Amino acid sequence: RAKKDGPGKVVVFEPAMHAEALARLTLTADLKHALAADQFRLLYQPLIHLDSGRATGVEALIRWARPGSGSPAAAFAPPAGFVPPAGFLPLAEENGMITDIGRWVLRTAGAQAAEWRRVFPELTLNVNVSGRQLTDPQFAADVERTLTDTGLPAAAITLELTESVLMSDPRTAVACLADLRDLGVGLAIDDFGTGYSSLSYLQRLPVDELKIDRAFISRAEPTAADLAVIRTVVELARTLKLRTVVEGVETGEQHAAMRELGCDHGQGYHLCRPLAPENIPAAFAQPLVV
Numbered sequence: 001r002a003k004k005d006g007p008g009k010v011v012v013f014e015p016a017m018h019a020e021a022l023a024r025l026t027l028t029a030d031l032k033h034a035l036a037a038d039q040f041r042l043l044y045q046p047l048i049h050l051d052s053g054r055a056t057g058v059e060a061l062i063r064w065a066r067p068g069s070g071s072p073a074a075a076f077a078p079p080a081g082f083v084p085p086a087g088f089l090p091l092a093e094e095n096g097m098i099t100d101i102g103r104w105v106l107r108t109a110g111a112q113a114a115e116w117r118r119v120f121p122e123l124t125l126n127v128n129v130s131g132r133q134l135t136d137p138q139f140a141a142d143v144e145r146t147l148t149d150t151g152l153p154a155a156a157i158t159l160e161l162t163e164s165v166l167m168s169d170p171r172t173a174v175a176c177l178a179d180l181r182d183l184g185v186g187l188a189i190d191d192f193g194t195g196y197s198s199l200s201y202l203q204r205l206p207v208d209e210l211k212i213d214r215a216f217i218s219r220a221e222p223t224a225a226d227l228a229v230i231r232t233v234v235e236l237a238r239t240l241k242l243r244t245v246v247e248g249v250e251t252g253e254q255h256a257a258m259r260e261l262g263c264d265h266g267q268g269y270h271l272c273r274p275l276a277p278e279n280i281p282a283a284f285a286q287p288l289v290v
Ligand code: C2E
Pocket: 045, 060, 061, 062, 084, 085, 086, 089, 102, 105, 128, 129, 130, 160, 190, 191, 214, 247, 248, 249, 250, 267, 268, 269, 270, 274
């Protein structure tokens, strides 16, 4: 299959081409059309207040309904048949498509959250942001535009960034984060504890929330060291007045242990799986776990 790739440019697949390179080429070509063809979907995973078992907010998680990636029936029943972020976001970051995709995520999730907030006024929205988006000079303006277009208050949105993103280009990050802080949006450090950590940045940057990576609780039997890390992060967060969210809560035992350690919020399959948007209102109507 040959594909037109911009004016006058035709990519011809040589028989000798490795299967991997071929797959990458078709992936790139398909990804270029995915936005225009409306093939992205968002799932929303509730953030759960561990003491009450109630959902307080949602994190938007992108999926790609790539034609041919699953059975036709599965396309209507996410997440089966959907390409997970790991299957296309690295490529989108490399070739810059993440900027447009990220803008779509922000606007779609923002509009959706504004709608839900008419019924659940306290619902908050977390959106993942990649490093490439942060270096886009338009980014803060895009966030502001989303707020004005949707009527969502800035305090209802928290942007999730990883430590590695903040560390790879600290100066750009600091400038962009200052603009975002002026808008009033929240900032979370995602996968906290896995990156290169100079903890001093927590004081320099306008951080509101630490999301403790699931690596620390994902073992069937968390080690004493794992628990010590979590305890220390919770303590640090309390001192700096940051919210804590522990990721990857998969069992009732883990839920109880994290509650005991004083962690505010959690996310994970035991608490609630990522949901299709139509299932979110039911998740906010009553406590999900006790
Ligand atoms: P993340 O932001 O750390 O999101 C948490 C990931 O853990 C999600 O994977 C979620 O489905 C999964 N998860 C939730 N609960 C559990 C659990 O109990 N156990 C396990 N093993 N996993 C759990 P997902 O949806 O595949 O997303 C992977 C990553 O892709 C995200 O990690 C985030 O870094 C990135 N991502 C997702 N959506 C977006 C987006 O819209 N924009 C950007 N830039 N990145 C995104």
